[in-house]
Amino acid sequence: MSNENPPVLTGPALWSAQAHLPSVLGRQLTVDRAEGSYVFTTDGRRLFDGTAGLWHANVGHSRPELADAAHEQMRRLETYHIFGRYLNDRAVELAERLATLSPVDDPKVILNSGGSDAIDVACKLARRHWQREGRTGKTVILSREFAYHGLHAYGTSIAGLDFNRVGYGTESLVPETARVSPHDIEAVERTVRDIGPENIAAIVSEPIQGTGGVNPPAPGYLEGLQRICRQNDILLIVDEVITGFGRTGHMFACERYGLRPDLITFAKGITSGYAPLGGVLVAPHIWQPFYRDSSDTPVFRHGATYAGHATASAVALRNLDLLEEDKLLPRVTELEQLLARELNGLTARAAVVETRVAGFLGGITLTDDINAEAVTDELVELGFITRPLRGNTVQISPPFITTDDEVRQLVAAVDTVLSAQEAK
Numbered sequence: 001m002s003n004e005n006p007p008v009l010t011g012p013a014l015w016s017a018q019a020h021l022p023s024v025l026g027r028q029l030t031v032d033r034a035e036g037s038y039v040f041t042t043d044g045r046r047l048f049d050g051t052a053g054l055w056h057a058n059v060g061h062s063r064p065e066l067a068d069a070a071h072e073q074m075r076r077l078e079t080y081h082i083f084g085r086y087l088n089d090r091a092v093e094l095a096e097r098l099a100t101l102s103p104v105d106d107p108k109v110i111l112n113s114g115g116s117d118a119i120d121v122a123c124k125l126a127r128r129h130w131q132r133e134g135r136t137g138k139t140v141i142l143s144r145e146f147a148y149h150g151l152h153a154y155g156t157s158i159a160g161l162d163f164n165r166v167g168y169g170t171e172s173l174v175p176e177t178a179r180v181s182p183h184d185i186e187a188v189e190r191t192v193r194d195i196g197p198e199n200i201a202a203i204v205s206e207p208i209q210g211t212g213g214v215n216p217p218a219p220g221y222l223e224g225l226q227r228i229c230r231q232n233d234i235l236l237i238v239d240e241v242i243t244g245f246g247r248t249g250h251m252f253a254c255e256r257y258g259l260r261p262d263l264i265t266f267a268k269g270i271t272s273g274y275a276p277l278g279g280v281l282v283a284p285h286i287w288q289p290f291y292r293d294s295s296d297t298p299v300f301r302h303g304a305t306y307a308g309h310a311t312a313s314a315v316a317l318r319n320l321d322l323l324e325e326d327k328l329l330p331r332v333t334e335l336e337q338l339l340a341r342e343l344n345g346l347t348a349r350a351a352v353v354e355t356r357v358a359g360f361l362g363g364i365t366l367t368d369d370i371n372a373e374a375v376t377d378e379l380v381e382l383g384f385i386t387r388p389l390r391g392n393t394v395q396i397s398p399p400f401i402t403t404d405d406e407v408r409q410l411v412a413a414v415d416t417v418l419s420a421q422e423a424k
């Protein structure tokens with residue numbers, strides 16, 4: 001290692017998220033306006049949002065219906081906390097609505113500020129459940145290799161992308177986590193046997209791994225996880241932060257894969273990003289002990305000032321209306337088929353190893369000699385936002401209001417860039 005200290009770079013006061021700063025400073029794109037599926041930057045670009053931001057802008061950007069919902073709510077009640085005796089009517093209404101949409105029957109709904117929050121709550125609640133049951137050894141949280149569950153304490157600790165977990169002085173910020181095979185259910189069974197079901201609180205899984213490279217589940221894998229959980233008294237936490245609210249053409253991907261988890265985390269698509277909101281759907285056998293009419297009934301000691309934020313809830317309610325009014329779930333199914341066909345056309349290219357589509361969610365994995373990050377940079381120059389993911393993969397997950405032509409244009413632009421890269 002060199003003794004010389006490289007010069008310190010400056011840049012905006014705002015510290016970018018998840019960035020290797022020397023690689024991005026001086027070439028960051030600042031968005032100051034958006035409309036539908038397009039964002040506009042301060043240096044005059046109009047870009048097709050081929051990732052819906054961070055998989056969140058599902059109904060499209062800057063919709064007046066959602067702006068009005070926030071405005072009207074703030075003029076009546078910006079929010080009121082939901083600690084102890086207090087509630088606010090909007091959070092109550094949203095929870096009722098979510099209960100009717102939930103793949104888990106008769107759930108209770110915990111509301112907070114985003115996906116990382118939701119993961120922290122779900123993991124805490126899983127551990128709390130077993131402590132309350134007196135099975136105090138059941139503390140380990142298992143997650144899949146390549147998983148992404150946000151970056152709060154639990155999300156960091158259960159990250160299946162190692163770079164998100166290391167550098168904090170211990171193997172994991174929160175003790176007692178471990179990774180399982182992301183696709184081989186027999187290997188998962190072996191890990192569960194090795195650790196011992198008596199030590200395991202929960203297994204957490206995305207239905208389709210997002211940040212890990214857009215990896216749809218191997219046939220039978222998720223059903224296998226569910227079976228292992230049931231047979232071994234392990235809670236199943238399904239992380240629907242990306243897939244919830246329509247991304248797979250179902251309200252929840254659990255419906256697509258026949259899952260009935262104990263806990264479901266959600267965020268992003270519940271407001272299409274118009275307000276920070278996430279939460280957890282909780283199955284009856286987890287919540288009922290906390291609702292028993294007795295002086296020694298336990299308390300789940302979790303909450304935050306913005307839990308059940310009234311304006312965020314009002315926006316979510318209107319966003320759920322829009323999914324219905326605009327018939328966006330059946331539209332996603334059409335878009336999935338179109339995207340699958342279009343991406344399949346790219347597989348003839350030498351640069352492409354594989355394409356994967358599940359829902360309106362696609363990944364293009366490139367050969368080692370073509371760099372996914374360089375491809376996404378070139379696509380910006382052609383007017384399209386995509387994103388490099390683990391495994392030299394390009395992410396495609398546009399808003400649900402995308403037209404057929406826009407899908408074709410996006411894939412044609414990828415084809416153009418790959419052809420230029422192959423020629424280098």
Ligand code: PLP
Pocket residue numbers: 054114115116117119148149150151206210211239240241242267268278
């Ligand atoms: N879980 C999954 C599957 C995610 O993809 C993300 C974010 O991308 C999170 C959790 C974290 O959500 P948030 O960024 O809202 O904290």
